[in-house]
Amino acid sequence: MEFTRGLQQTPFSEIELQTATCMLAWVSLATFEVKTNVMLKKQNDLNDFLLEVSKAFFDEVGMMSSLLEKIMQYTKDLVHADRISLFLVDKEKKELYIDIFDEGIQDARGKAMFKRSAEIRVPLTKGIAGFVARTGQIVNIPEAYKDPRFNRAVDKATGYTTKSILSMPIITHGQVIGVVQMINKLSPDGVFTSADEYAFKMFAVYCALSLRYAQLYNEIQLKTAQNKVVMEQLTYHSCSTDADAEELLRKWALVPKQVLEDLDEFDMKRLCRFVLTVKKNYRPMPYHNWTHGWSAAHSIYCILRRFQAREIPVFPFFWMRSMLIATICHDVDHRGRNNSFLQETKQPLSTLYKSSVMEQHHYATTIKILQQDGHNIFSNLSASDYRRNLRYIRHCILATDLVTLLPKCKEAWGTHQDRYAGLERRTSPNTVCHHNREVIVAMVMTAADLSSNYKHFTTQKKTVTDLFEEFYQQGDIEKSLGKTPIPLMDRNNKENLAKDEHHDCKTPHSQARGHCYTTVPLADHLHKAGDTNIATWEAVFAEKNKPPEEVSETPKSVTSSSSSTSSSMSLSNGQF
Numbered sequence: 001m002e003f004t005r006g007l008q009q010t011p012f013s014e015i016e017l018q019t020a021t022c023m024l025a026w027v028s029l030a031t032f033e034v035k036t037n038v039m040l041k042k043q044n045d046l047n048d049f050l051l052e053v054s055k056a057f058f059d060e061v062g063m064m065s066s067l068l069e070k071i072m073q074y075t076k077d078l079v080h081a082d083r084i085s086l087f088l089v090d091k092e093k094k095e096l097y098i099d100i101f102d103e104g105i106q107d108a109r110g111k112a113m114f115k116r117s118a119e120i121r122v123p124l125t126k127g128i129a130g131f132v133a134r135t136g137q138i139v140n141i142p143e144a145y146k147d148p149r150f151n152r153a154v155d156k157a158t159g160y161t162t163k164s165i166l167s168m169p170i171i172t173h174g175q176v177i178g179v180v181q182m183i184n185k186l187s188p189d190g191v192f193t194s195a196d197e198y199a200f201k202m203f204a205v206y207c208a209l210s211l212r213y214a215q216l217y218n219e220i221q222l223k224t225a226q227n228k229v230v231m232e233q234l235t236y237h238s239c240s241t242d243a244d245a246e247e248l249l250r251k252w253a254l255v256p257k258q259v260l261e262d263l264d265e266f267d268m269k270r271l272c273r274f275v276l277t278v279k280k281n282y283r284p285m286p287y288h289n290w291t292h293g294w295s296a297a298h299s300i301y302c303i304l305r306r307f308q309a310r311e312i313p314v315f316p317f318f319w320m321r322s323m324l325i326a327t328i329c330h331d332v333d334h335r336g337r338n339n340s341f342l343q344e345t346k347q348p349l350s351t352l353y354k355s356s357v358m359e360q361h362h363y364a365t366t367i368k369i370l371q372q373d374g375h376n377i378f379s380n381l382s383a384s385d386y387r388r389n390l391r392y393i394r395h396c397i398l399a400t401d402l403v404t405l406l407p408k409c410k411e412a413w414g415t416h417q418d419r420y421a422g423l424e425r426r427t428s429p430n431t432v433c434h435h436n437r438e439v440i441v442a443m444v445m446t447a448a449d450l451s452s453n454y455k456h457f458t459t460q461k462k463t464v465t466d467l468f469e470e471f472y473q474q475g476d477i478e479k480s481l482g483k484t485p486i487p488l489m490d491r492n493n494k495e496n497l498a499k500d501e502h503h504d505c506k507t508p509h510s511q512a513r514g515h516c517y518t519t520v521p522l523a524d525h526l527h528k529a530g531d532t533n534i535a536t537w538e539a540v541f542a543e544k545n546k547p548p549e550e551v552s553e554t555p556k557s558v559t560s561s562s563s564s565t566s567s568s569m570s571l572s573n574g575q576f
Contacts, residue, residue, distance in 0.1 A: 001027065049074050050206075068210045069114050072100055072180070075203040079196040082184035083160065086207070087129045089177055090121075096129050096179065097121045103158075120157055127151030129179045132167045136176050138201075139167040142191045166192040168200050170208045177211055180204060239372050240276035248272045266377050274375045281332050281365060286469040288334035293327075299451035300327040303444060319441060322389055325377070326396030327448055329366040334358060336470045337477075339403070345481065356401040363397045392441075399442035400449045447526065454529035457536050468494075 001024050005012065012020075052070070068086070076084045086100040098120045105113045124130045131149050132139055144150045144162045155162055163184050170178040182200065185192045249272055282290035304320050315323070335342075335349075339357045343350045353360040367390070370376050378386050399405055452463040468488075475489030487493045 068207065068214070069100060071203060071206050071210060072102075072114065073111055075180070075200060076102070076182070078199050078203070079166070079182055079192065080186040081166070081182040081192075082186055084183065085181045087122075087133070087179040087181065088211075089124070089133055089179075093121075094124050095121045096124060096127075096133055099178070101158075120154065122151055122154065127154065128165055128167050129181055132169050132179045133176050136169045136171060138169070138197060139165065140192050140197060141165045141167075164190050164192055166196060166200060168197075168204045170204055170211060172208045172212045177215075178207070180207055235372060238277065238280050239369075239375070240273045240280060242269070242273070242374065244276050245269050245272035248276065265380065267380070270374060270377050270379070274369065274377050275328065277369050277372065277375060278329055278332055278366075281369065283334060283336070285334060285336040286473070287463070287467040288331045288336055288470065292463075293329070293331050296330060296448045296451055297324065297327040299448040300324055300444065303448065314437065314440065318385070318388060319392060319437070322392030323396050323441060323445065326366075326393045327445065329369075329393075330362055330397050330400050330445070330449065331358075332362050332369075333365045334362070337474050339401070341474055341478070356398050356404060359398045359401045363394050366393065366397070395438060396441060396445050399445045402446065405442055405446055453533060454526045457533055460533050 001020070003012070003020060049070075072084050072086060075081075083102045084100075085098055085102060087096040088099045089095075090097055100114045101120070102114055107113050122130060124133055128139055128141065128144075128147070128149050128151070130151070131137075139149075141147050141150070142164050144165050145152070150162070150165075160183075166182040166185075168180050168182075169176045170180060180200075182192065182196075184190060185196070246269070249268060278293070279290045282288075282293055300323055304315065304323065307315060307320075335358070337347075337358075339350075341347075342357045349357050349361055370378070378389050381389065452460050455463075471489040472491040472494065475485035475491055478485040478489070
């Protein structure tokens, strides 16, 4: 601060000097306060802006373009630039194209109105933006036309004169995905400073985040659209048609003369389409195929018919209907691999479901089929009854996972054995509490799922062969992955099929079968038929291990056991 007086005036006095000194101190304080307030205002504006950007990342995932424009506008105001442009890198064509372009047009609030266009393109080998995209370096040019890297073609295309440039790369995962370019500093000298570079660096990070989020969102949208197309194609080719259902209905001989009570509540055309589509969605696996699903459904049908014939009201109609439909669908789209394999090899299904992987997938596939046009066999139900039916179906399908069922079987059998034994009596349905009924349903579902164990030995032997072929296929895959399969799944152990089946008969799963069969009222002879087959396998195993001189042409024990099985079982024709 400087004070002057003319030659004709008196010199400054000591008092005036002291007064000026005091005024200077106050001016200094006022200037400091003003600067501090300006800095605080900028910081508050910055904090508000960063908060707005952070909220937008969570609330406006699909509006990244508008968020990017906000970031560009704030950066432009912060460094006092006249224009700003955003170039994106086209890796396939090795070009830069303008994604956001500032033409200098402002709205009523004085904010820039950005234009989005991919028509202006420049090669990566030309221009300041191309240099920044190739090298990833910040470029600050005070006089653009004196720099040999400057590409005048953009000015010619836009009709704008560029003087100074501040260009910054946008980097994600170590790669330049775009370039932000500030043009013409609005200051007396028109040159961008190092302070502008520092401020610009911070906002380049937010530009990178916005662009990355926008890319991810666009990729998700693209994948979603592709998935919809694939699902539509899959649905078309995996669903039965009206013509298929009508053809099945014309084959009246396939319709049983006696069905479950109130089963006629189903719309028969919808039921036919549903069953045919379920059949289509079973894969041609050696064991877990449509034949297995239908066989299990036939078993549950026979069991439920026996309940009705003896007037034992353990299962209300809702449960019976759910059990029948669930059994038909209980292995739909099975891949022939067990849950442990899916989890250990980190298959996509194991990512979707953390437990009972295949069983949950079977239920999900059932729901998808029900949701297809003309397949909802429960469309006549109220919303509450519909949800209840789906809940029952889910319980039935998940019950076929022996790993989770086995502990429940042991606990339930030990705790409620007397109650289960009393199911022979014609008691009211209310006598069986909901928890007990769910356990009984689970056991009955398992009995139906393992129904091959009490069929004729010839049939059971073929089923076992198919099952072990599926085991061996999984074992082959495990070998290709460098793992050692268990003996049960090792194809090199194929000669020991009888021994493996005999071993399987002694496992806890086989013990669970015993609980299941004895739990099912009036079905104790199923357990006996299973024991007969076990004895037959033991005889086969024993015959195989005899010295050559002792081996007879046909083991008597096998013949008698097989005959016993045949005489004890007539389930295959739907009767007990």
